[in-house]
Amino acid sequence: MSAVNLLVQGVRPVRAGRDYFWQKLLEASRDGGSATVKELRGVCDPGHDEALRSFLARMYDAGHVERLDDRPPYRFRISSPQRDCPVISGDGKPSLKGRAQQQMWNVMRRARLGFTVEQLMIDATTDDVVVGFETAISYLRLLVRAGVVKITSNGRKPADRVFVLTGSGNTGSKAPRRMRAAFMYDPNTCSVLGEVVAEEERS
Amino acid sequence: MNQNVNPPVGFGTVAPLKNVAAAYSVALKIIDRPAGVDGLGLFYGPSGYGKSKASTFVQNKTSAIYLEVFDFWTKRTFCEALLAELGVDKPKGTIAGMMMQALRLLQDDPNRLMIIDEADKLVDKNMIELVRDIYKGARIPVLLVGEELLPQKLARYERCENRVTAYGMANPSDIDDARALAAIYQRNLTVRDDLLAEIVIKTKGVASRIVTSLAEIAQFSRANSLTEIGLKDYTGSFFTGQAPRRAR
Numbered sequence: 001m002s003a004v005n006l007l008v009q010g011v012r013p014v015r016a017g018r019d020y021f022w023q024k025l026l027e028a029s030r031d032g033g034s035a036t037v038k039e040l041r042g043v044c045d046p047g048h049d050e051a052l053r054s055f056l057a058r059m060y061d062a063g064h065v066e067r068l069d070d071r072p073p074y075r076f077r078i079s080s081p082q083r084d085c086p087v088i089s090g091d092g093k094p095s096l097k098g099r100a101q102q103q104m105w106n107v108m109r110r111a112r113l114g115f116t117v118e119q120l121m122i123d124a125t126t127d128d129v130v131v132g133f134e135t136a137i138s139y140l141r142l143l144v145r146a147g148v149v150k151i152t153s154n155g156r157k158p159a160d161r162v163f164v165l166t167g168s169g170n171t172g173s174k175a176p177r178r179m180r181a182a183f184m185y186d187p188n189t190c191s192v193l194g195e196v197v198a199e200e201e202r203s
Numbered sequence: 204m205n206q207n208v209n210p211p212v213g214f215g216t217v218a219p220l221k222n223v224a225a226a227y228s229v230a231l232k233i234i235d236r237p238a239g240v241d242g243l244g245l246f247y248g249p250s251g252y253g254k255s256k257a258s259t260f261v262q263n264k265t266s267a268i269y270l271e272v273f274d275f276w277t278k279r280t281f282c283e284a285l286l287a288e289l290g291v292d293k294p295k296g297t298i299a300g301m302m303m304q305a306l307r308l309l310q311d312d313p314n315r316l317m318i319i320d321e322a323d324k325l326v327d328k329n330m331i332e333l334v335r336d337i338y339k340g341a342r343i344p345v346l347l348v349g350e351e352l353l354p355q356k357l358a359r360y361e362r363c364e365n366r367v368t369a370y371g372m373a374n375p376s377d378i379d380d381a382r383a384l385a386a387i388y389q390r391n392l393t394v395r396d397d398l399l400a401e402i403v404i405k406t407k408g409v410a411s412r413i414v415t416s417l418a419e420i421a422q423f424s425r426a427n428s429l430t431e432i433g434l435k436d437y438t439g440s441f442f443t444g445q446a447p448r449r450a451r
Contacts, residue, residue, distance in 0.1 A: 026311055083289075083312040084266075103263040110259060110271070122387055123256065125216040126264050173268070173288045 004185060006192070014197065016048035021055045022085035025065065025078055034068055034077035062092045098177075099129045104139055105175030114152050114164040133159075142178060143169070177201075217256055219383040222248070222373045222410070226257035226348075229371035230265055233344035234316055241366040242344035243334075247353040248373025251444075253410035257373070258318050258348050267316035267346075272324040281325075281333055302336060309341035322347035326356040335363050375408025384413050389421045395433035405441035415442035 013020070024043050028035035040052055056076055059065035064086050068075040089095040103124040108115065111123070117136050124131040137158055143149035148169030153162035181198035185191075217223050226246045233242040248254055262269045268288050272281070282301035286294035289308045294301055309315075317337070325331045326349075338345050347353065357364050376384070381399040385392070394417065402420075406412035423439040424432050 030311070081311050081313060082315065083308070099263075102266075106262055106269070107259060110255070110269075122215060122217065123259055124263065126260060127216055127218045129263070130215060172290065172292075174290065 002187070004190075015043070015045040016051060018055055018085050020044070021052055022059075022078075025076060026081060026083075029077040029081065034075040036073045036075055038073060040076075058088060058092065059086075062086070062088045064088075096129055098175075100124070100131050100135050101139060101177070102175045103129055104131060104136060106173075108143075108149070108163075108165040109170055109173075111165070114162045116162055117159055120163075139178070143176065146176070148176060215387065217253075217260055217383075217387065220253060220257070220380050220410070221377070222253045222380075223257045223260045225371040225373065226254070226261050226346075227264060229369045230261045230267075230316055230318075230344070230346050232369035233346065234265065234314060236344070236368060241338075241368045242342070243338055243363070243366040244344070244346045244369040244371070245354060245357070245367055246346060246348045246371040246373065247351060249351050251409040251411050252373040252375060254348055254373050255320065256410070258320055258346075261316070261346065262318055265316045267318045269318045269320070271320040272322060274324060276324070276328070276330070278330055278333060281330060285337075302333070302340075306337065306340040309337065309343050313342060314344065316344050316346060318346045318348060320348045323349035323353045323356055326353070326360070331357070331360050331363055335360075335366065338366060376403060376406075376410050376413055377408065378403055380408075380410065381413055384410065385417055388414055389417050391430070392421050392424050393431040394420065395431065397434040398432060398437055401434050402441060405443055407443075409444065412442045412444050 021040065021044070024040055025035060028039070037052065037056065040056075041049060044052060056065060060067055060076070064079060065076050066079045068077065087095045087097050089097075103126065104120055107120055107123040111119070115123075117133060117140065120140070121131045121133060121136050124136070140149060140163055143165075144151060144163070146169075147166070149163050149165055151161050152164050153160075155161045178201045179198035180201050181196050183196040184193040186193050229244040229246050233244040236242050246254065246257070258269070261267060268285075270281075270284055270288060276284075278298050279301075282298055282305065283294045285305050286301055286308075289305060291304070291308070294304075296304070309317075319325065319334065322331075322334075325334060334345060334347070337343070347357075349356075354367075354370070357367070378396065378399050381403050382394075382396070385394045385399065398420070402413055402416045406416055419439055419442060420432060420437060423437060424430070427436075429436060
């Protein structure tokens, strides 16, 4: 087993994926507008046609997107506008995936005096989204490793530690996301081969 | 001993607290308002009654936009903070330009709640008309959270006051709230009602002081190997928020 340190010099969001498709369709839907698949494809990176079609079909089935014409080329528009793409599960029902991270982030941004894991769990939990110890501590570990959260009081046990979100780490309302990527590493040249695409892991 | 001996009422969430329920109820009223009804709501009360906890719960439940107003804010900082919350990186421009941009973004999500905490500061600084403009321009539900005098302060601005359609008042915690707080914060300890009643009296129902007193009681219980505690067992102090006085 070998390990490498990656020095990431920059990121560029992929012009595809559910959030991007939603954003583009939202822009097209303003002031009574709409868009065809071809028009949406024109503002996406190449190679995502199937993902776009699948996205539109899922959103249409879930009632978030309307189809305006009876015959192709169909025009689509968002039926009930909202800034963020609705999260739906495999069966088309609303899903709470990603909410735990967002709720923890909301709490961290407001807890300027710091917080323990238990306080974070209590304040971030609602009746529909329960933030458990493992969920909270694993997200905090990632944020601490990223330098976004600091430990201000280092207790013997994780439960005794006091954490605080740094001022520079509080970059905005959207919670930092846990991403994962698989890539090819060439041990001969100590380099990463090709472009690395990371995808979000929602919990 | 590490077992959960408290009843599982509201385990892990502040949802059962009356002030949380009151704030959430105001939020739901303005979110689910009938067509043509204004969507401005007020939730107000003295500090320490748990308004911030309540608004955190509401923010998380409704995925609301949240703004906390500071004393040093100007109209410009208000607009910049609002745009930053809406995902705009390094907002800039004139106040009018930023407001137009904010309205356009808010219109993309016409029923998303906006919570403005410490809203009385907007009134004090003659900036409350910005909220009215946001409300008028984007028609989103807006929940103003602030101190006890917020309704009276707002009354000076008739054009804003007329738009308020839901009110909620933060009240001192009662014994039910104290019981819920004990179940949330001290899960491994049973605190009997007589002691809870005493905590409520001593702390004047201030939620933050109840939580601190419960922590002191838990420490006392651990030191005395108790898993259940009542008034007669407890010889420690309560956190009243008053500075200790020198005995003469």
